[in-house]
Amino acid sequence: MLRMKKVAVLGSGVMGASIAGHLANVGIKAYLLDIVPSQLSDKEEKLGLSLEHKAVRNRFAQTGKERLTKEKPSPLYTKDVLDLIEVGNLEDDFNVLSEVDWIIEVVVENLKIKQDLFAKIEGVWKPGTVVSSNTSGISVHEMVEGRSDEFKKHVLGTHFFNPPRYMKLLEIIPTKYTDMNLVQEMKAFAETVLGKGVVIAKDTPNFIANRIGTYGLQITLQAMEQMGLNADEVDAVTGRAMGRPKSATFRTLDIVGLDTFVHVANNVHATATDAVDKDAFTVSNTLVKMVENKWLGSKTGQGFYKKVGKEILVLDTKTFEYKPKSKFKSASLEASKRAKSKAEGLQALVYGKDTAGELAWTITKKVLLYSANKLGEIADDIVAVDQAMKWGFNWDLGPFELWDAIGVEKSIAMMKAEGDTIPAWIEEMLATGNQTFYKQEASTDYQFSIGGKFTAIEEDVKKINLAKLKAEGKLIKGNKGASLIDIGDDIAVLEFHSPKQAIGADIINMINHSVKEVGANYKGLVIGNQSQNFCVGANLMLMLMEAQDHNWPELDMMVRQFQKAMGSLRTLDRPVVAAPFGMTLGGGVEVSLPADRIQASAETYMGLVEVGVGLIPGGGGNKEMLLRWTEGVNPGDKVSLQPLVNHVFMTVAQAKVSTSGEEARQYKFVREMDGITANNDFLIHDAKQVALGLYNAGYKAPKERKIPVVGETGYNVLRLGAKDLMWGGYISEHDYKIASKLAYVLAGGLVAEGTLVSQQYLLDLEREAFLSLIGEPKTQQRMQYMLAKGKPLRN
Numbered sequence: 001m002l003r004m005k006k007v008a009v010l011g012s013g014v015m016g017a018s019i020a021g022h023l024a025n026v027g028i029k030a031y032l033l034d035i036v037p038s039q040l041s042d043k044e045e046k047l048g049l050s051l052e053h054k055a056v057r058n059r060f061a062q063t064g065k066e067r068l069t070k071e072k073p074s075p076l077y078t079k080d081v082l083d084l085i086e087v088g089n090l091e092d093d094f095n096v097l098s099e100v101d102w103i104i105e106v107v108v109e110n111l112k113i114k115q116d117l118f119a120k121i122e123g124v125w126k127p128g129t130v131v132s133s134n135t136s137g138i139s140v141h142e143m144v145e146g147r148s149d150e151f152k153k154h155v156l157g158t159h160f161f162n163p164p165r166y167m168k169l170l171e172i173i174p175t176k177y178t179d180m181n182l183v184q185e186m187k188a189f190a191e192t193v194l195g196k197g198v199v200i201a202k203d204t205p206n207f208i209a210n211r212i213g214t215y216g217l218q219i220t221l222q223a224m225e226q227m228g229l230n231a232d233e234v235d236a237v238t239g240r241a242m243g244r245p246k247s248a249t250f251r252t253l254d255i256v257g258l259d260t261f262v263h264v265a266n267n268v269h270a271t272a273t274d275a276v277d278k279d280a281f282t283v284s285n286t287l288v289k290m291v292e293n294k295w296l297g298s299k300t301g302q303g304f305y306k307k308v309g310k311e312i313l314v315l316d317t318k319t320f321e322y323k324p325k326s327k328f329k330s331a332s333l334e335a336s337k338r339a340k341s342k343a344e345g346l347q348a349l350v351y352g353k354d355t356a357g358e359l360a361w362t363i364t365k366k367v368l369l370y371s372a373n374k375l376g377e378i379a380d381d382i383v384a385v386d387q388a389m390k391w392g393f394n395w396d397l398g399p400f401e402l403w404d405a406i407g408v409e410k411s412i413a414m415m416k417a418e419g420d421t422i423p424a425w426i427e428e429m430l431a432t433g434n435q436t437f438y439k440q441e442a443s444t445d446y447q448f449s450i451g452g453k454f455t456a457i458e459e460d461v462k463k464i465n466l467a468k469l470k471a472e473g474k475l476i477k478g479n480k481g482a483s484l485i486d487i488g489d490d491i492a493v494l495e496f497h498s499p500k501q502a503i504g505a506d507i508i509n510m511i512n513h514s515v516k517e518v519g520a521n522y523k524g525l526v527i528g529n530q531s532q533n534f535c536v537g538a539n540l541m542l543m544l545m546e547a548q549d550h551n552w553p554e555l556d557m558m559v560r561q562f563q564k565a566m567g568s569l570r571t572l573d574r575p576v577v578a579a580p581f582g583m584t585l586g587g588g589v590e591v592s593l594p595a596d597r598i599q600a601s602a603e604t605y606m607g608l609v610e611v612g613v614g615l616i617p618g619g620g621g622n623k624e625m626l627l628r629w630t631e632g633v634n635p636g637d638k639v640s641l642q643p644l645v646n647h648v649f650m651t652v653a654q655a656k657v658s659t660s661g662e663e664a665r666q667y668k669f670v671r672e673m674d675g676i677t678a679n680n681d682f683l684i685h686d687a688k689q690v691a692l693g694l695y696n697a698g699y700k701a702p703k704e705r706k707i708p709v710v711g712e713t714g715y716n717v718l719r720l721g722a723k724d725l726m727w728g729g730y731i732s733e734h735d736y737k738i739a740s741k742l743a744y745v746l747a748g749g750l751v752a753e754g755t756l757v758s759q760q761y762l763l764d765l766e767r768e769a770f771l772s773l774i775g776e777p778k779t780q781q782r783m784q785y786m787l788a789k790g791k792p793l794r795n
Contacts, residue, residue, distance in 0.1 A: 331354050404438055614776065710748065
């Protein structure tokens with residue numbers, strides 16, 4: 001695989017700076033270069049600077065770098081990565097291009113400017129260095145006209161989607177000159193190091209995702225106007241009901257910016273050679289007028305939607321006045337919501353005989369036919385198209401997966417009845433008795449190809465699919481909450497699959513079974529799953545019901561069982577590796593902390609958040625955090641424990657949640673010896689390799705160690721700090737009560753400072769504090785509010 005130690009990013013606008021930021025996220029030094037300003041800013045004039053001053057000449061790049069710290073959501077894993085970005089300009093610092101491994105051009109979308117820049121790059125280019133353009137639509141072939149054959153071999157398009165940290169899709173666009181070995185090496189590098197989902201696209205206008213996505217937005221706008229609907233009515237249909245993001249069509253356009261969308265549409269229209277594209281990508285008068293009015297969406301405060309006070313208004317495109325949103329009701333939408341599966345829901349909607357059904361069918365039909373007609377022109381296979389739309393536009397299903405879901409034969413019969421022409425390669429597929437674009441045989445997935453046959457879909461060996469393994473009979477044991485799965489090489493995975501992966505009795509039972517099974521028959525255990533989030537904590541509803549019924553013995557038993565299960569993970573004589581990702585909260589953190597290693601996703605949002613519902617961690621979270629922060633402190637050391645305990649107290653009392661896997665290290669949820677995986681698809685594989693490595697190195701379970709505590713003195717310090725906050729009006733009396741309970745547990749009770757206490761002693765303190773708080777009426781109010789509203793109550 002390619003090794004990229006240094007990369008130069010040319011252009012420090014939103015995309016250029018964000019790409020440099022993401023390179024820094026994964027540990028790659030990035031030079032961020034831009035043009036030299038032609039005149040001084042007011043601030044520079046006041047400082048008495050000249051155009052020759054270095055700060056002036058690097059101003060654009062420096063501004064781009066500084067902007068990374070202000071954007072939300074943050075493009076950076078932590079602010080520390082900024083140290084890996086070095087700013088400069090395209091005149092004084094151009095020679096650094098001769099020392100880098102990859103040069104990424106992200107300058108203005110103008111072919112002549114890009115051609116001139118490529119000519120200049122070749123003048124300092126080191127043979128072997130990769131050169132790419134982040135263009136979203138200009139032909140890469142045309143950019144390299146006039147360049148040498150050797151240079152052309154190393155040039156390709158790398159179209160990142162914005163924002164680069166969060167958007168999975170990276171379209172790689174080779175030219176006819178590009179070395180195809182380099183293309184595959186770049187693909188592997190981008191997937192493994194940058195965490196991207198890569199599709200190989202043809203060098204055509206807007207490539208794959210923007211080509212189909214822009215087409216879909218255009219025909220949706222056309223359908224809205226033809227049917228006399230408004231944006232809010234269309235969005236009620238084209239969001240989650242159709243397997244698209246909640247922002248649906250027009251809220252998405254407002255976020256993207258109508259001027260940006262118009263530019264993308266015009267790009268295809270200008271280069272289109274067939275009447276279908278010319279017509280489809282003709283920008284409507286509605287959009288033209290909105291852009292003229294500077295109603296560009298979120299960035300100008302109004303677009304298809306406008307917020308006035310707390311009310312969100314919608315644009316009436318017939319009168320061009322804003323009005324209150326309507327409540328769009330539809331039988332087909334309701335039927336879709338009641339459906340038992342995604343496929344049944346889509347069928348209920350697109351075949352519905354009302355306005356919503358007609359709209360959904362019209363949009364779906366056109367997108368499916370357009371995708372089928374452009375196959376071969378924009379991509380070589382249906383998998384690339386489907387992945388591009390899922391990763392670039394956050395669709396649940398790509399066009400061909402969607403076609404399978406609604407039924408290929410039924411939909412094509414309707415299309416023919418409405419006078420549509422079906423692409424010949426699909427007619428051929430049906431004529432040979434095949435009724436789907438995808439199929440599975442003997443655990444292998446196949447896709448139908450234009451050549452008229454099914455071909456196996458090649459999957460990276462690092463993508464371990466738990467659902468597929470279970471279908472293949474690799475389930476060791478399972479219940480409603482969790483499953484133990486054999487993932488090969490004598491490693492098992494404990495998968496949570498309860499609603500939101502919330503921890504209840506089923507999961508605790510499976511943890512206990514997993515410990516016995518792995519201890520007897522396997523080399524190691526990985527705790528992970530492939531849902532939206534790792535684990536959002538314990539089953540809050542169950543605990544609240546027990547508390548409201550005053551069933552204290554049952555609650556006490558639940559907490560004891562959870563603590564005992566966590567202890568069994570820590571003492572198992574086989575390596576345990578937790579693989580957290582996404583939301584990893586409360587009990588999800590407590591499951592991860594006892595593991596021998598954590599292999600976290602780069603996008604892991606980890607925190608002990610129990611105070612938000614009026615509780616403190618009860619499954620060993622406090623004890624585990626004390627273990628981590630006091631590690632290496634010996635009883636005889638003249639080291640003050642108070643600052644260390646203060647860190648733990650503030651982390652738990654303020655319910656701090658990491659904004660990335662890397663930031664989780666700052667709270668010691670993730671340790672220096674733990675790993676980070678950039679690509680979530682590879683997370684289970686990477687955790688498996690860690691477990692195997694520990695086993696092969698002669699793994700031995702950690703010995704029980706006692707923990708030094710700050711005792712009564714430290715307890716009073718922590719409590720006094722909380723009381724100051726209460727007196728200052730920053731926290732409520734109930735917040736203070738919670739903080740006091742937490743302080744008592746973290747201090748180790750009313751013992752002498754420096755006392756060594758057992759882990760079980762601290763667990764008992766945790767359990768007692770947890771149970772006392774859950775009996776408080778105000779805590780139960782907080783729990784009920786969280787369940788009803790999804791956010792904390794301050795009472």
